[in-house]
Amino acid sequence: MNTHAEPNPEHQHTSAHDHSTCISDALTTAEHLCAERGVQLTPIRHKVLELIWASHQAVKAYELLDRIKPLQSAAKPATVYRALDFLIEQGLIHRVESLNAFVGCRCSGHQHEQLLLICKHCHEVEERTATEVMQALSDEFKQAGFIVHSKAIEVHGICAKCAESSADNAELLA
Amino acid sequence: MNTHAEPNPEHQHTSAHDHSTCISDALTTAEHLCAERGVQLTPIRHKVLELIWASHQAVKAYELLDRIKPLQSAAKPATVYRALDFLIEQGLIHRVESLNAFVGCRCSGHQHEQLLLICKHCHEVEERTATEVMQALSDEFKQAGFIVHSKAIEVHGICAKCAESSADNAELLA
DNA sequence: AAGTGTTATGTTATACTGTAACGACAATTT
DNA sequence: AAATTGTCGTTACAGTATAACATAACACTT
Structure with missing residues (x-):
């Protein structure tokens, strides 16, 4: 199967909060943090982070790949995995080992x-x-x-x- | 690479204890437990458990496959994964999520x-x-x-x- | 301007991990 | 006997991840 195109909305609770704020908060925090640290939150990395924050569900690497391809037609597995590696290093996302998937980290910068x-x-x-x-x-x-x-x-x-x-x-x- | 043939002995501490006792203890415990529960510790399952207990390191599924093939030439991935599923269900091994690997469980039967x-x-x-x-x-x-x-x-x-x-x-x- | 180093990305290929689906066969139950 | 269940064989494929090498873009120097 390869039908992962959207975050699975089936049972999401996003209605309970203003998720657009979650996303924009996460992104601006990430931008500031990377600026402070002198590392580059490049367009690809930014986009991957944004896609991960599209929901509070963990997202798989190949889902990200599918979703980023329309915007970045050259995208290959390595494109996504490199961005993920960067985001993990910077503490901006977590890898969920038991799902082989990735989720945004709220508390970036400190406490891991x-x-x-x-x-x-x-x-x-x-x-x-x-x-x-x-x-x-x-x-x-x-x-x-x-x-x-x-x-x-x-x-x-x-x-x-x-x-x-x-x-x-x-x-x-x- | 496909060079996993033996438990990696590089830095093992097995010399510090009598590991053959570990193995036989684990196997006899498993045998008793399965008998009690009325489930079958078939030769394949027994062998996989034994191979996992060959060291205290976590072992990968395809390493197990390579090691079991000489004895069970029909072995395929499914052969190993089925045995692993069984052993996990029975609490005889743990899956180590962060390694995609498997390790023997000492405290089978209770406490998980x-x-x-x-x-x-x-x-x-x-x-x-x-x-x-x-x-x-x-x-x-x-x-x-x-x-x-x-x-x-x-x-x-x-x-x-x-x-x-x-x-x-x-x-x-x- | 030309050369050099560094970082990020493109590109190809492949390795590793895991499951679906179906059939055979034996043991047990009805 | 027929149906059911559990285990295994077999084929094929889906899904996850990395290696290796090429290129681009930029910053810095000479």
Whole structure:
């Protein structure tokens, strides 16, 4: 199958907030951050970031490729993966390991490696700082004598909104 | 490249313990568990489990395929992936999402979803129960109203043994 | 202006990871 | 016996990611 053309709107909760603000906030933050750091948020990188922020769902690399081709007809896998590498390096997006997909990072610039809550129903990814969890993890590493380079904490399940909107839909609660 | 034929011995710590006991323990536990549950640990599944337990490193699916072919010349990708699916369902192995690889699970039968500490140097994967971390996570889910189906907590870095054995090797501590 | 270094991108090819779909076959159930 | 279930063989393909090399664009120097 190769039918990924749009963010899957099936169960999205975007109506609950002004998503255009999410996008523009993320983009202007990214622009400032890159300017400060003296790195280039080139048109391709900017576009990829914008496409990722089109929803709060994690987006696959080849979906991005399909969506960027109309605008950048030379685009190839490497085009997208390079942009993704850059955005990850700069902390502007997260790679969701358990989905082979990518999602915008709200808290760019500082604080990384967060808890990602991934909803199986609406497919949106919520990012949480989870201070206590991180503290408990640090303690664990100290105990184990483990020197951390990077973490991925990914949890799959049903988000609050989906659970609520289908409180009588037993199927979800399995 | 397609040169994965053996567990990478480069930096393994297997000498520090009697690994043959690890293997046989894991296999007999698995046999008992499957018998109890009335599911079949067929020869293929048994072999895949054994191959995974050949080291404490995470093993890739196609490495397993290469290693199983001499014994099971009909083996195809599906052969391996089916066995892996079974072993995961039974809680006998973990899938390491951030590596697209698989590692034996020590604590089969009960308690799942653990903290995996993945060493970038020796590539061994240590599994920890991390009770405090799990408790903090539960609290976080409660706060977020998130209903958990599965978790993956994977941390990359340098394990205690590697850190120690190269205390003067500054390169690792980056 | 010509040369050099650096960064980003274009381009081709290929490697690696994973699944769908269908049939064969055996064991079990009805 | 027929139907069902579980496992495996087999073919084909979908999806994910990178290597390697070429080119372009720009900044800087000489």
